[in-house]
Amino acid sequence: MYFKKIALNNISAILRNLRKIGIEELSFLRRITNDFLVFFVSKSVVIYNSRGGNTEKVASSIAEGLGSEAVSSDQIPDLSDYDLIVVGTWVAGGKPSGGGKEYLSKFNSEQLKDKKVVLFFTAGGVDHSPNASDNIKKTMEQVFAEMEELVKDKAEVVEERLAIRGAFRLFRFGSGMFSRGHPNEEELQQAKEFGESLKKYL
Numbered sequence: 740m741y742f743k744k745i746a747l748n749n750i751s752a753i754l755r756n757l758r759k760i761g762i763e764e765l766s767f768l769r770r771i772t773n774d775f776l777v778f779f780v781s782k783s784v785v786i787y788n789s790r791g792g793n794t795e796k797v798a799s800s801i802a803e804g805l806g807s808e809a810v811s812s813d814q815i816p817d818l819s820d821y822d823l824i825v826v827g828t829w830v831a832g833g834k835p836s837g838g839g840k841e842y843l844s845k846f847n848s849e850q851l852k853d854k855k856v857v858l859f860f861t862a863g864g865v866d867h868s869p870n871a872s873d874n875i876k877k878t879m880e881q882v883f884a885e886m887e888e889l890v891k892d893k894a895e896v897v898e899e900r901l902a903i904r905g906a907f908r909l910f911r912f913g914s915g916m917f918s919r920g921h922p923n924e925e926e927l928q929q930a931k932e933f934g935e936s937l938k939k940y941l
């Protein structure tokens with residue numbers, strides 16, 4: 740009887756306090772619950788093939804936004820553990836790099852069954868400005884098309900994709916011959932926001 744009374748008092752106190760919670764607190768609660776679910780229940784991974792570090796940086800920013808981890812293409816985990824797989828590569832000669840194509844083509848179709856895949860790449864010539872040449876636009880589309888071709892029969896490739904400019908380094912050191920300073924802070928922020936936007940697939 741005594742315990743029942745305490746329990747009832749506590750429940751009515753909780754209800755009284757719940758009524759005091761405003762819209763702001765409710766949306767905060769919803770957000771942290773969502774982040775909790777994304778982190779512990781649905782899983783995502785960002786895989787990258789990078790020669791000079793640009794693609795790795797972009798992968799890390801996407802992973803930060805998505806609340807997942809970025810792993811190099813030579814350390815690919817068992818993909819059956821993930822719901823969303825973000826795949827990235829750098830571009831060489833207007834195509835996904837050899838290493839990028841190699842890891843995408845080796846994906847195990849059993850492990851990718853019913854999974855969603857998101858594509859991204861970095862390249863020296865990426866230009867999203869309205870005055871980008873048709874040639875650049877066409878090359879960017881072709882890189883995505885080639886990446887998609889390698890995975891489309893194994894998984895569902897989602898519409899959202901990301902191309903980020905990366906400093907062109909002939910050697911693996913130095914700041915680059917073209918597109919110096921890229922990806923810059925703004926582009927890494929863009930990659931992070933891209934990662935955040937992908938949470939809807941989890």
Ligand SMILES: Cc1cc2nc3c(=O)[nH]c(=O)nc-3n(C[C@H](O)[C@H](O)[C@H](O)COP(=O)(O)O)c2cc1C
Nearest residue numbers: 789790791792793794829832833862863864905906
């Ligand atoms: C050998 C080589 C070939 C490249 N070819 C192209 C190209 O055809 N088009 C382009 O836009 N960028 C090209 N780039 C630039 C890279 O795609 C760009 O610097 C990329 O961000 C490198 O990524 P990473 O630092 O992750 O290796 C090339 C770079 C190298 C080293």
